[in-house]
Amino acid sequence: MKPRMLTCQELIEFLAAYVEGELSAEERARFDLHLSVCPHCVDYVHGYRESIRLGKAAFADVEEAPEELVDAILAARNRS
């Protein structure tokens, strides 16, 4: 029997498992089948992935700790 098409709601409910690669091959196939006919969900998945990527990128910079802070940390250790 042909599996029932996922609804948009079901697709979005399982989206995290989809992007994490946690779906079974069969579940993934049903997911992809829905995406092949639903541009709104294609867009939703794209924006979801982009939001994750933008979040990581927004915090990618590593800054040096100010010297006075390093000194304060070392001084605190000596006092302890």
Add this chain to the structure above:
Amino acid sequence: MNRVDRRSEAGAPDEQEWVERLRAGDEAAYAALVRMHAGRLLAVARRMLRTEEDARDALQEAFLQAFRGIDRFEGGARLSTWLHRILVNACLMRLRTRSRRPEGAIDELLPAFYEDGHRIDPGPPWRSEGADLVEQRELATLVRGAIDRLPEIYRNVLLLRDIEGLDTEETARLLDVKGDTVKVRLHRARQALRALLAPHFTGETP
């Protein structure tokens, strides 16, 4: 493996030897440890806490805890991972003492559906080229601001899982919740972040 693990520590002294020097109270080893990790850990604290003062205090506290607890360090983890965990805990402790935002505030940012499962008002399509229209620094500020608007319990999960790169199990342990709760909150947080960023990437007026 988390983000801290993946960063190279090439050129660092042999870790076991370093731990032994720390256990012996070697001041130079402690100073080197602080200098090597302070920048990266301060960045973590700044991500998690809302003020610079809090971030600096948490960092100082974390190093003191590490110094006092070096005897409890087990060789199974790397020093960088161990320090990261101590710092994240110190930040979470601080967040717990601050007032929380109401959890319900996220619902309006989640997609709504008709009874047949179709989405109500999918909105205009996401255009990634929107990112090119904004200076990178400005974009980073925009995204950080959006993450800051998330209610605390969602923001924490998003930061630990997507930004700090911790796995579900470790995040659940740190937040003292179940793994499934982490998964649900992460998904809701990502959806809310998407909704907050969408106006900037769909040509709508933010």
